[in-house]
Amino acid sequence: MSNLATIPIEYYLVFCSVLFCIGVFGVLIKRNALVILMSIELMINSINLLLAAFSAYTNDPAGQIFVFFIMVVAAAEVAIGLAIVVLIYRTTHSIDIDVLNKLKW
Amino acid sequence: MFTEYVFHFLSIMALFSAVMVLASKKPIHSVLFLTMTFFAIAGHYVLLNAQFLAVVHVIVYAGAIMVLFLFTVMLLNLNKDERSLKPMWVKIIAGIAGGMLMLILVGVFREYDVQSAQDPMTTQIGLVKNLGKILYHDYLLPFEMSSVLFLTAMVGAVLLGKKEQI
Structure with a gap:
């Protein structure tokens, strides 16, 4: 490593994995469909940051292009997801995902 | 040295607000804390000298996605303080699963010796x-x-x- 003043990439690895695990934990414990969508956004963002970090550290622009495309897909996903949440609310008058257990058994 | 301080400040801000997204009872507080996380991550992009991504991130996430979330919360009047968590045993199992995933990831990445060829500042x-x-x-x-x-x-x-x- 040439320059000691820069941040080692391991810091980014640890930070992004902790952020990802917070997202996983949120998906597992929450019953509110909106908060689950937000936790998915957290996970997507941690992956994005890690891709951008590796792209910057290895001087390869493809990683940052991928981050751009992931953002595109995430925006479309949120639009559809929120439309589905609105539809669930209109049908069941709550956004509790535990109400939606008809397909479970 | 200065970049390291900025990195730690942004990381702690992002992690704290990410935890608060899950800890807050009302969905609207979760949305606002999530916006804070997104701004911290935008700061990380600036730190990596990825200016295009920083701008796009602020526009798309803080500008478009957060507004969508806020509109949904407000239009559906979802801001009730209802029980939003699963039962205790599900929480314990989720804590074990998430914690073990984190342990494994952090443990693997500690052993992994990355050779970085490029200083991200330049x-x-x-x-x-x-x-x-x-x-x-x-x-x-x-x-x-x-x-x-x-x-x-x-x-x-x-x-x-x-x-x-x-």
Whole structure:
């Protein structure tokens, strides 16, 4: 490593994995469909940051292009997801995902 | 040295607000804390000299996605303080699962010796000029396909949000 003043990439690895695990934990414990969508956004963002970090550290622009495309897909996903949440609310008058257990058994 | 302080400050801010997204009872507080996380991550992009991504991140996430979330919370009047957590045993199992995933990831990455060839402060690939050249030259087809994806998503959202029975 040439320059000691820069941040080692391991810091980014640890930070992004902790952020990802917070997202996983949120998906597992929450019953509110909106908060689950937000936790998915957290996970997507941690992956994005890690891709951008590796792209910057290895001087390869493809990683940052991928981050751009992931953002595109995430925006479309949120639009559809929120439309589905609105539809669930209109049908069941709550956004509790535990109400939606008809397909479970 | 200064960049390291900024990195730690942004990381702690992002992690704290990410935890608060899950800890807060009302959905609207979760949305506001999530916006804070997104701004911290935008700061990380600036730190990596990825200026294009920082700007796009602020515009797309803080500008578009958070507004969508806020509109949904406010229009549906979802801001009730209802029980939003699963039962205790599910929480314990989720804590074990998430904690073990984190332990494994952090443990693996501690052993992994990364050779970084480039100082991110001096790299020029994150600038709009360079990324634009690559995006419109090498990745032109996926870029155009994403417009089709957006059109499909728009039609789908309108169709799902319609009042009449589908």
